[in-house]
Amino acid sequence: MTQFNNRIRQVVLLLVIAFLAFLIIRELYVFLPGLMGALTFYILGRERYFGLTEKRGWKPGLTAMMIIVVFLLLIAAPLYYAVLLVTPKISSLFLHTDELLVGVQALSDKIKSITGEEIFSPKNLAAFQSNLANYIPTFLNSSAMILSNMLVMFFVMYFMFTGGRNMEDSIRKFIPLHLESVIALAHETKHMVKANAIGIPLISMIQGVFAWAGYLMFGMEDALMWGFLTGIFAFFPIVGTMMIWVPLVVFLYSKGMGGQATGLLVYSLVITGNVDYLARVTLMKKIGNVHPLITVFGVIVGLQLFGFMGFIFGPLIFSYAIILVKIYAHEFVDQTKNPI
Numbered sequence: 001m002t003q004f005n006n007r008i009r010q011v012v013l014l015l016v017i018a019f020l021a022f023l024i025i026r027e028l029y030v031f032l033p034g035l036m037g038a039l040t041f042y043i044l045g046r047e048r049y050f051g052l053t054e055k056r057g058w059k060p061g062l063t064a065m066m067i068i069v070v071f072l073l074l075i076a077a078p079l080y081y082a083v084l085l086v087t088p089k090i091s092s093l094f095l096h097t098d099e100l101l102v103g104v105q106a107l108s109d110k111i112k113s114i115t116g117e118e119i120f121s122p123k124n125l126a127a128f129q130s131n132l133a134n135y136i137p138t139f140l141n142s143s144a145m146i147l148s149n150m151l152v153m154f155f156v157m158y159f160m161f162t163g164g165r166n167m168e169d170s171i172r173k174f175i176p177l178h179l180e181s182v183i184a185l186a187h188e189t190k191h192m193v194k195a196n197a198i199g200i201p202l203i204s205m206i207q208g209v210f211a212w213a214g215y216l217m218f219g220m221e222d223a224l225m226w227g228f229l230t231g232i233f234a235f236f237p238i239v240g241t242m243m244i245w246v247p248l249v250v251f252l253y254s255k256g257m258g259g260q261a262t263g264l265l266v267y268s269l270v271i272t273g274n275v276d277y278l279a280r281v282t283l284m285k286k287i288g289n290v291h292p293l294i295t296v297f298g299v300i301v302g303l304q305l306f307g308f309m310g311f312i313f314g315p316l317i318f319s320y321a322i323i324l325v326k327i328y329a330h331e332f333v334d335q336t337k338n339p340i
Contacts, residue, residue, distance in 0.1 A: 034149030038156035041071050042164070043193045049161050064161035068154050082232045085225055181327045188323050192315060203279045204234040207241060211272045218264040219257065220248060234276060241272055294318045 028035075045067045052058040160167065175182050208231020215223035226244060233240040245268040252261035280299070294315050302314015 030145060031149055031152045034152035035156060037149070037153040038160060040193055040197060041153070041157055042160040043190055044197055045071070045161070046164060049164065060162045061158075064158050067161065068157055071157075072154065078232055082229055085229060177327060184323060184327065185320075188319055192319050196315065199280070199283045200235070202283055203276050204231045206279045207231055207234040207272060207276045210275045211241065211245065211268070214245075214264060214267040214272060215248070218252070218260040218267065220252070220264070230272065241268070245272060294322075 049063055049067055052063050053060050172179075172182055175185070177185075208227045211230035212223055212227025215226050220226060226248060230241050230244045233243050245264065249261050249265045249268070252258075252264060298315030298318040300314070301317060305314070305317075
């Protein structure tokens with residue numbers, strides 16, 4: 001009877017814990033990208049941090065702050081430089097709206113001649129302006145959320161570094177697996193995070209280089225600058241590079257350079273827009289021995305769940321699913337088989 005009562009209390013306690021965990025996760029879900037980012041940078045910097053604090057005797061708090069500042073500079077410096085480059089161009093764009101409209105109409109005519117569909121009809125332009133006005137508050141809110149997630153990321157990173165050993169020991173105790181299975185999970189996490197953290201910047205650089213070659217080929221001034229900006233915006237999924245090359249195509253049409261504009265349009269759609277997929281599959285196979293299917297489907301799932309951080313944690317989810325099946329077979333299935 002006593003054992004039965006203990007089971008009941010255990011089930012009730014687990015239900016309460018699960019309910020509280022659900023409430024916490026639901027309310028903090030908007031900060032999930034920041035938490036994922038903190039975990040990513042912790043995995044990337046933990047060996048350096050422990051080496052400095054445990055082997056060289058550096059102070060934990062100051063060492064954590066130093067590593068955080070390094071990561072902040074790696075993120076902020078390219079973005080700040082990109083903003084400095086783009087701001088004068090945007091200001092110039094608003095001073096020449098008439099030429100811009102000419103370029104938009106020329107692009108619309110070219111698309112209509114190829115597809116038969118008029119993209120920029122007066123009705124569509126009116127709808128676009130209306131949607132743009134509605135999108136501005138959403139954009140501002142998204143910018144505020146990105147900034148909030150950045151603050152959360154660096155805040156959590158500090159305590160991850162300073163309490164890293166205790167955190168890792170606690171996680172090992174709570175995972176109901178043998179030590180070798182826990183080590184396998186830790187190795188897979190570290191392996192996948194590092195592979196993606198190296199691969200994503202390389203893929204963006206490759207996309208920027210191909211875009212630069214296209215801008216040179218079709219007579220764009222400041223081709224190197226535009227290639228750099230395309231590489232920076234390639235970090236943003238799906239429409240990232242279009243934020244650079246579409247205005248450039250419109251600009252060329254507005255200057256009466258129809259041939260170059262059409263060439264750049266086709267080049268950007270076929271080459272710049274697709275080279276990242278080929279590079280992602282190839283590089284992830286080379287860097288982390290990640291199967292192409294895991295990379296492709298992992299990114300699709302990850303973007304839906306985690307936003308930008310899904311590039312890293314999407315493939316990791318697929319890898320976890322595979323390794324957990326192997327661990328289950330090792331922990332439970334193999335033990336039930338009778339020896340031959």
